[in-house]
Amino acid sequence: MTRHLKMDEPATNRLLDKLPSRLTGAPMDRPDGPLKVSGTATYAHEWQLDGKVFGVLARAPVSKGKLVRIDKSAIENLPGVLGVFSEERFLRNPAQGMANEAPEQGVSEISYFGQPIALVVAETFEQARHGAHRLELVCEAASDGVFDPEANNIAPEKPEDDQLDQGDLDKAMAEAAYTVDSTYRTPSHNSAAMEPHCAIASWEGDQLTLYASYQMIKFNVNELADSVGIEPEKVRIVSPYVGGGFGSKLGIAPEAVSAAIAAKELGRPVCVTLTRQQVFENVMRRSESRQRLRLAADKDGKLTGLGHECRVSNLPGESFHEPVLQATHFIYGGDNRRLGMEVARLNRMCAGSVRAPGEAIGMQVLENAMDELAHTSGIDPVELRKRNIPDAHPEEGTPYSSRPFAEALDEGAKRFGWNKRNPKPGQQREGEWLIGMGMAAAARVNILMESKARVILKEDGKAIVETDMTDIGTGTYAILTQVCADMLGLEPENIETRLGDSNFPKASGSGGSFGAASSGSSVYLACLDIRAELARRLGCEESELQLDSGQARGGSKSGSLTGLLAGEAIEAEGHIEPGETKEKVKQATYGSYFAEVAVNAVTGETRVRRMLGVFGAGRILNRKTATSQCYGGMTWGIGMALHEAMEFDMRDGHVVNNDLAEYHIPVNLDVPQLDVVLLEERDDWASPIQAKGLGELGLCGAGAAITNAIFNATGVRVYDYPATLDKILDGLPELDMV
Amino acid sequence: MKDTTLRINGEERKLSADTRTTLLDALRNHLGLTGSKKGCDHGQCGACTVMVNGRRINSCLTLACMHDGDEITTVEGLGQPGNLSPLQAAFVKHDGFQCGYCTPGQICSATAMLQEVKDNWPSNVSESLTGEAELTPEEISERMSGNLCRCAAYPNIVNAIREAAEASS
Numbered sequence: 092m093t094r095h096l097k098m099d100e101p102a103t104n105r106l107l108d109k110l111p112s113r114l115t116g117a118p119m120d121r122p123d124g125p126l127k128v129s130g131t132a133t134y135a136h137e138w139q140l141d142g143k144v145f146g147v148l149a150r151a152p153v154s155k156g157k158l159v160r161i162d163k164s165a166i167e168n169l170p171g172v173l174g175v176f177s178e179e180r181f182l183r184n185p186a187q188g189m190a191n192e193a194p195e196q197g198v199s200e201i202s203y204f205g206q207p208i209a210l211v212v213a214e215t216f217e218q219a220r221h222g223a224h225r226l227e228l229v230c231e232a233a234s235d236g237v238f239d240p241e242a243n244n245i246a247p248e249k250p251e252d253d254q255l256d257q258g259d260l261d262k263a264m265a266e267a268a269y270t271v272d273s274t275y276r277t278p279s280h281n282s283a284a285m286e287p288h289c290a291i292a293s294w295e296g297d298q299l300t301l302y303a304s305y306q307m308i309k310f311n312v313n314e315l316a317d318s319v320g321i322e323p324e325k326v327r328i329v330s331p332y333v334g335g336g337f338g339s340k341l342g343i344a345p346e347a348v349s350a351a352i353a354a355k356e357l358g359r360p361v362c363v364t365l366t367r368q369q370v371f372e373n374v375m376r377r378s379e380s381r382q383r384l385r386l387a388a389d390k391d392g393k394l395t396g397l398g399h400e401c402r403v404s405n406l407p408g409e410s411f412h413e414p415v416l417q418a419t420h421f422i423y424g425g426d427n428r429r430l431g432m433e434v435a436r437l438n439r440m441c442a443g444s445v446r447a448p449g450e451a452i453g454m455q456v457l458e459n460a461m462d463e464l465a466h467t468s469g470i471d472p473v474e475l476r477k478r479n480i481p482d483a484h485p486e487e488g489t490p491y492s493s494r495p496f497a498e499a500l501d502e503g504a505k506r507f508g509w510n511k512r513n514p515k516p517g518q519q520r521e522g523e524w525l526i527g528m529g530m531a532a533a534a535r536v537n538i539l540m541e542s543k544a545r546v547i548l549k550e551d552g553k554a555i556v557e558t559d560m561t562d563i564g565t566g567t568y569a570i571l572t573q574v575c576a577d578m579l580g581l582e583p584e585n586i587e588t589r590l591g592d593s594n595f596p597k598a599s600g601s602g603g604s605f606g607a608a609s610s611g612s613s614v615y616l617a618c619l620d621i622r623a624e625l626a627r628r629l630g631c632e633e634s635e636l637q638l639d640s641g642q643a644r645g646g647s648k649s650g651s652l653t654g655l656l657a658g659e660a661i662e663a664e665g666h667i668e669p670g671e672t673k674e675k676v677k678q679a680t681y682g683s684y685f686a687e688v689a690v691n692a693v694t695g696e697t698r699v700r701r702m703l704g705v706f707g708a709g710r711i712l713n714r715k716t717a718t719s720q721c722y723g724g725m726t727w728g729i730g731m732a733l734h735e736a737m738e739f740d741m742r743d744g745h746v747v748n749n750d751l752a753e754y755h756i757p758v759n760l761d762v763p764q765l766d767v768v769l770l771e772e773r774d775d776w777a778s779p780i781q782a783k784g785l786g787e788l789g790l791c792g793a794g795a796a797i798t799n800a801i802f803n804a805t806g807v808r809v810y811d812y813p814a815t816l817d818k819i820l821d822g823l824p825e826l827d828m829v
Numbered sequence: 830m831k832d833t834t835l836r837i838n839g840e841e842r843k844l845s846a847d848t849r850t851t852l853l854d855a856l857r858n859h860l861g862l863t864g865s866k867k868g869c870d871h872g873q874c875g876a877c878t879v880m881v882n883g884r885r886i887n888s889c890l891t892l893a894c895m896h897d898g899d900e901i902t903t904v905e906g907l908g909q910p911g912n913l914s915p916l917q918a919a920f921v922k923h924d925g926f927q928c929g930y931c932t933p934g935q936i937c938s939a940t941a942m943l944q945e946v947k948d949n950w951p952s953n954v955s956e957s958l959t960g961e962a963e964l965t966p967e968e969i970s971e972r973m974s975g976n977l978c979r980c981a982a983y984p985n986i987v988n989a990i991r992e993a994a995e996a997s998s
Contacts, residue, residue, distance in 0.1 A: 124921035125910035127929030128936060130864020130903065137863035145858075216858060217849040285868045285876055285930040285979050334866070334930030335979050367869040564928030564980045719924045719982060726981030751873040751977060758974040760954075762983040764966065 092663040094620035096612070098539055099670035101492075101775035107615075107710070108773075111639040112577045115570075115780075118715035119583065123332070123568040132332045135289040135304040136364055143291065144173060145216040146353055146363040147223035148345065150373070154204035154743040155236035155438045161209055162227035171218030175226065176353045177209035184441035185374055186314045186342025187411045188602050189307065193318040194342065195408050201230060202406055203440050204745035205372040210349040212361055236438040238744035240379060240404040247402060247433035250412060255420075257486060258427030260385065263396030267387035269468040275384065275456040277812045278736035280377040282445050283756055286334020287370050292350035293360040300327045303347055306336040307600025308559040312593050314343035319351050330591040333601075336563035338444035339374045341602050371749035375443030376737055378403035378413040380452050384460035387427070392470040394425035394479050399457065402433040405442040413442065414449035418534040418791065419457055421491075421677050424481035439744045444602065446727060447787035450535050455731065455812075458531035458795035462802065471514070472799070473504045473683075476532050484677045492672075492776035495707035496681040500532065502768060503705040507685035516806035517824050524689040525823075526700075527804025531795035533682030533706065537774075537783045539669040540599035544613035546575060548621050548661045552641050552652045553585040556617075560598035560610040561591045565786055566716025570607055571614050573713060574780065578618030580638030580652075596664055604680075604784025607712055609667060612778045616665030624663075628655045672776045680788045682706035684725065684796035690804045692823055695816035697801055699729055703766040704793070709774035709783035717785055721767040724789015730757045732794035734813050831894045837862065838906025848894050853877045855893035856903060864904040864933045868977070875976035878934035878941075879903050885941035904933035907940060915996055916940055919989035927980035935976045939990050942972045943997075964994050 107115050126132040151158070163175050179197045183206055186194040198208045211222035237245065264270050290303040299321065305311045308328050316323040333340060346363040354361040365373065385398030403413040412434045419430060445451070465472040477497050483490055504510070512528040513519060519526040544558035556575050562568050568588050576583045589595065599609035626636040631645025641652045672678070685703045690696070704725050711717045734755040738747040748754045773781035794812070802808050807822035833844045837860065844855055851870075856862040856879070865888055868876035872890040879888045880902040908914035916936055919925070926932040946968070951958045954971040962968070969987045978986065 120921050121924070123929070124924075124926075125913060125917075127926055127932050128904075128913060128917040128920045129907070129909050130862075130905050130933040131910065132929055133863075134866075134930065136857070136867070139861065215847055215850075216854055217847045221849075283979055285874065285928065285977065286866070287868065333928060335928040337979070364867075367871065367873075564926075566927070715924050716927075719927055719980070719985060722984055723927065723981040726983065750871060751869050752871065756977060756979060757981065757983075758977060759983045759986065760967070760970040760974045762970075762981065764984050764987070 092620045093666060094616040094663060095666040096616055096779055097668045097670040098672045101672060102779040102781065103775050105773060105781060107577060107780055110577045111637055112580055114573045114576045114583065116711050116714060119569055119573055119713055121566060121569045121716065122572055134286055134332050134334050135291065135302055136362060138291055138302040140291060140293055140360040143360045143362055144212055144214055145219045146210045146212040146350060146361050147219040148207045148349065148369060149209040149211060149223045149226045149228060151201045151204065151206040151208050151230060152228060153201055153230045153232040154745065156201045156230050156232040158199050158201060158208060159229040159231050162229060165225040165227060166222040169218065169222055171214040172222045173212045173214065173357055174353065175209055175211050176349060180318060180320065180348060180352060181207055182318060182345045182348050184406065185344035188341030188444050189310050190342050191310045191313045193314060196318065203438050204743055207345040207373060210353055210363065212353050212357065236744060238438060238739065238741050240402060240435045240437060241381060245435045247435045250432055250434060253416065253432035255428055255430040255486065260396045260398050260427045260429040263387040263427035264385060267395055268390040269388045269464060271384060271386040271460050271463045271467065273384050273460055273463060273810065275382045275459060275810050277380045277452040279379045280445050280731065280735055281371055281737055281754055282337035282339035283751065283754065284335030284337055284339055287365045287367055288340065288344050288346050288374060289364040290347040290350045291360055291362040292354040294355050298325050299351055300329065301347055301351065302329045304333050304340055305330050306333065306340045306561050306563055306602055308561065308591060308593050309597035310600060311343050315347055318343060318348045328593045330561055333561050333563040336601060337446040338448065341444055345373060367751060368749045371754065372440050372746050375441055375445060377445035378405060378442040380413060380415055382415060382456045384456060386460055386464050388464055388468060392468050392475045392478050394423055396427035397423060397425035398429045400429065400431035402435060404435040404437045407436045409441060411443050415453040417449035417536055418454050420486055421484050421679060422534045423479040424485045428486065437744065439739055440746065447535060447790050450791035454534060454792035455794045458792045459798060462799040472530055473500050473509060476500055489677050492676040492678045493709065493772055493774040494681060495770050495772055498770060499681055499683040499705040499707055503683035503685050503703055506768065507703045509685060512803065516803050523692050525692050525804040526689050527800045528687050529796045529799030529803055530683060530685045531792040531799060533684060533788055533792045535604065535680050535788045535791045537678040537680055537777055538603050538605040539778055540605045540609045541668045542599040542609040542613040543596035543664060543666045544598065544610060544617050545596050545662065545664050546614060546617035546621060548579060550656050550658050550660050552656065554579055554581055556586060556588040556614055557595040558590060558598045558610055558613065559593050559595045560606065561601045563601045565601060565606060565720060566713055567606065567610065569716050570611055570712040574611050574614045575618055578615060579621065580640060604786040608778040608780065608782040608784060611712055611780050611782060612667040613665040615780050616667060617663045620663035621661050624661050625655055676776050678777050680708045680783050682788055684793050686796040686800045688797060688800040688804055690801055690819060695819035695823060697733055697814060699763055699797060701763050704789060705768040705770065706785065706788050707770040707772045708785040708788060709772050709777050710781040711769045712782055714769060717769055718767045720786050721789040722765050724787060725765055725793045726757050726762050727790040728793020729761060729797060731812065732797035732814055734815065736813050833894050833897045835896055835899060835901055837901045838903060844893055846893060848892065850893045851889050852891045852893045852896060853888040856888065862903050862905055866930050866933060868931065875938060876931045876934040878938040878976065880937055880941050885938050904937055907936060916993040919993040923985045923989040924982065925986040925989040926982050931976060931978045935986055938973060938976045943994055
């Protein structure tokens, strides 16, 4: 049995609000929690396979050039070394998200410093590591590498589908009562998931099984098969626990393909784990950006013009560019608009999706510019944003689906005590600390993806959910269990949710915040089909059926679930597909951030004292895990505002700070007790469960609330992220230190 | 190769391994104890935190062969599903993790940290170096700042630790 739904019409029935069991949305503990806190959840590196050996990658010592030869003489006699593998099927860099085919491959052409060239395999990890260090890669360096995204000699590409010229922005700027024209810069970021990429490849004949850490299994199967040169039917990927993704594990990566090639040759399972330094240099970075923002407003602060032009970068041949302008298109009005995108081709490591690609830095900077406009015009920042909420999409004219944007702004202002803020910068001081408040809006596109799941209602009245969907910490095990529990009237303890195995029905995967709504909808649909069959057996209309605690009722009929099953399981597959609702309305998620910072008047150090996020993302599927996702996003905002930056050596493009000591992600003491408010919302246009994406909304502007608060505290506007001490010190007001 | 005898979670375990084998890799690759995680292999992230003779250390920064006769406690020794330690249970209740990869290190670290506070060890944010150590949220955050969490469950980690500490006092 299969229940298929193409999302062509809004789903107004809202069945999940009518069921006797109302677990969906409740703050249920994660079913996978006890395994994770006891160290018994199995991550990629931890599969115990007989005869497993270890591989370590050796990498290019030049940033552009050719591999001349590999000198193995130094390692041939090292104990334990089983082989050195290097060939043109090796990946230059990981596949971009949803590539569904091999990324750029090859070792003979070197495009960036640290490109994987060879794999040394040995009996033990220590032997393989030693071998990889001793292996000599003889390379010929080219002299025409390009490392600076703003170098004069760069002729950037201008992707056609990412340019907009509407009305006359120059005229609007000339005639405006208030204007802003500012250029901001944001650095590259690294996902820095705690679990380094790892894959164990194991062959049985021509069948390859990969135990790995990936976000999007159905795409990864095709990418791996295409890279290795075998049929996708011969590939199985197992990835039930993923130690963080944030975009870095969207596409098949060098460890998987090199492990597969070596394992085939050696006839033994090969485990390849990236070192932390390799994660920094070989996986994906968020592109740095230069963003010019132009705002033109009338005397009431209403936008008449909006310009957002940016430059990002990537390696030659990569189709991805950071979609910086994504939310700028729809969040605010303004008839005269110019949005532009330039891509510089550099010999720096690959750029790709890092959590909330686009909005993470696009909204951050747009919301700084809005703060500038508020300051210039003397209009309260919350009020200014509310005045610029458009009635319809300012470029396409389409209506919006559910959009609690103004509500998020008002609710946040009220809860945070925004009315206590002095709009004049540099007015509040406590000892050596300058105190300020800032706010920003949140916005992120909403996406629904094709997704399938199987639900088996077993003869004993317990259920199994199976889908190749992943749980990268997002709470998939919890929310799929909750949807199934409500739909079938079961206790969550009686549901087993199995994820991350390509033998299961093909899901959306985790990415772009679409995983929960997409995979949740597929489970919902499978359960609908089971409900229909149970209603038929009971002899009632499907709409009358009530399932609760193992009992079925409908019309005048009732019976036990196990009685209706009569010793046989019912199995159904749910299949959701995006449809016309994505064209008929503009779907997005919205919110607001409010932050209070203390900036040290002597050192320029910023501490975030408190921070609030108010978010609307349709139906919330689990308030506990959803809140945690928002904590995570807002903390990324703190990192992006204050200390995260990948530093590249302009002489050869290598990553200077390639580890967790030098790339500063927020630590516990950097993060205060955060407040998160999740608005009660249903978006019928988004999915049959009225849910939208939430995983990235927490950082789509969050950093701006902090830098706007720094401005309020000190009068210093930081145009070059992150807002480290050196960028604040010079602008601090003269203090009379008593 | 060197033979080493370790007492892990109360059990004597014999190891015969390359002298370059870290305590972390001994646990994960040789002894089947994969609860302790490798996040950086350089003592920068804390995912590999275990207790050696009651003190928390980064097990990636020490060689297994240096620990002959030492008492080692890993996350597996603190509690298992169905019989979780109060801290482990509090982490589940407060959602003190998301992906779960840093979690065993967080929990081992917190277990030892609570003892450090009981023993009145000061921290960088303590008012006094010699007085009684207090378990304020700021103290917890400071003392747990060697354990990185990219999912950023920090507020929940602090609340879980507070609750477990209050329950035990």
